[in-house]
Amino acid sequence: MHVDLPPQIMPLDAILPDEPLLMMGAGPVPIPAKVAAANGIVINHLGDTMAQIIDQVKNMSRYVFQTDKGTILGVAGPGSAAMEMAIANLVVPGSRVLSVVNGFFSQRLAQMSERLEANVQRLEVADGHSADLDAVAAALDAYTPDVLTIVQGETSNTVCNGELAAIAQLAKSRGCLVVVDAVCTLSTMPLNMDEWGIDAVITGGQKGLSCIPGVSLVAFSEAAWQHIHQRKDTLRHWCLDAKLAEQFWYKKSYHYTAPVSGILAIHEALRLVCTETLPVRFERHLRCSSALQAGIEAMGLKLCVAPPARLNSVVGIDVPLHIQASDLLRTMSQRHRVEISGSFGNRNIVRIGQMGEQCRTHNLFRTLHALGSSCDSLGMHVDLPAGMAALESTLEAFNRSNKVATAS
Ligand SMILES: Cc1ncc(COP(=O)(O)O)c(C=O)c1O
Known part of the structure; x- marks a missing residue:
């Protein structure tokens, strides 16, 4: 042995708050606790118990x-691995790919396609705006892509x-395979894969x-699955090869x-979504995010x-110039034990x-x-009571309209 033990090894307790x-x-x-508990269990990865769980998933x-x-496949990896699985299986070298680019993650789909030697055309959307149907239609006409991301x-x-629904339907009607990244949105807002003509949802x-x-x-559509099975070339990504998966x-x-x-954790997460039902879950997300x-x-x-371009699933706030976003994050985390993102x-x-x-709530x-409170302590006066009151009253307004809707 020529490598010594590290001088200090701390238990997690000493590192975590x-x-x-x-x-x-x-x-x-x-x-949720049920998801955490499931994540603590190990079972045989093959066999009848696993087969039953996979069926349910x-x-x-x-x-x-x-x-x-649709064909559902799980991926041992981050959302990016699922993105790469969709792209690697649907894009072949030389494919014409139209990538609608609004920001970092839609750009990633374009980059993944380029790595597979696709001819990628980007439709760049101006910052703060959503993709415009007419602009996508024009790009579809001009570029005639095989795949839209x-x-x-x-x-x-x-x-x-x-x-998205109209864009996907349009692209589909032009014979294009449609790949949608729903990493942050799935189960928070409507997405109807079959009805909208989407070929891969990630x-x-x-x-x-x-x-x-x-x-x-x-999830791959029937058309996507047919494309995958008709491919004669060997996929460059072994782990992400849908036919192997x-x-x-x-x-x-x-x-x-x-x-x-x-997978057990995903089972429980999906079960909780199904128990809540999608309409109720969408309403909860809309109500909370609006408030x-x-x-x-x-x-x-x-x-x-x-x-209308605002996303409800992640809410972005402009930080006034005299405050650093990083200071705000640190204050919220250290003083209030609330972690948000930069x-x-x-x-x-x-x-x-x-x-x-x-x-x-x-x-x-x-x-x-x-x-x-963190803004205030960093020298930026905000009207905290007004904010809390608006939160409360918006939640209440949703509750009232829900009761009216349920009663009528
Ligand atoms: C919209 C979107 N797509 C893809 C990803 C990539 O997911 P991951 O970080 O798990 O690879 C993210 C992660 O933040 C995302 O928000």
Whole structure:
């Protein structure tokens, strides 16, 4: 032995805070106790028990992705691995790819396609705006792509592509395979894979599904699956080869040792979504995010994106120039034990997530208070009571209109 033991090895207790921070950033998000418990279990990755769990994961995923006949595959990896699985299986060298680029993650889909030697045309969308249907139509006409890539919610700059349904339907009608990144949005807002004509939907665990990071899902349409099976070339990504993954996800046999604990956690996360039902879950997300946005604005802060391009799943806030976003994050974390996110790049913004367990009223009150109080202590006066009141009254207004709707 020539390598000595490190001089000091600390147990996790000595590193982690006594009480976990409230994770209100752009992901990972808090996970329910059932998901955490499932993540602590290890079972045989093959065999009848696993087969039953995989069946349920696929069935529940079909509901969450809103696809009857889609092929569901799990990926042992981050949301980016699921992005890469979709791209690697649908894009062949020389494919013509039209990438609608709103920000960092939609750019990543374009870069992944370029690495596969596709001819990529980017349709750059102006900052703070969502993709425009007419502009996409013109690009489809001019470029005649084989594959269109687009993100539903661009977490990096908090823009939502609200015309996604029409864009997907249009691209599909032009014979194009449509790949949608729904990593931050799935189960937080409507996405109807079959109805909208989407060929691949990508999601990660750690956002809308309120699960752990590192286990992700992809759904392929029938057309996408046919394309995959008709390919004659050998895929460059062994782990991400959908035909190899099919061995595990549909034929009860070995591809690689599946991340069993993560799959059990995803099972529980999906089960909680199915128990809540999508309409109720969408309403909870809309209600909580709208109330948070109202509270932030009533305090006197400015949101980065104006409606209708504003994403509800992650809310971006412009930080006034005399305060550093990093100081605001640090104060919220150290003084209030609330963790939110900064920006991608050098914009002076902070982002608050509204995904899964983040959309609970008690989390909203604590987060908004931490935000306002931290701004104040950094020398930026905000009207904290007005913000808290707007949060409360917006939640109430949603409750009242819900009661009226239920009664009528
Ligand atoms: C919209 C979107 N796509 C893709 C990703 C990539 O996911 P991961 O970081 O798990 O690779 C993220 C992560 O923040 C995201 O928000």
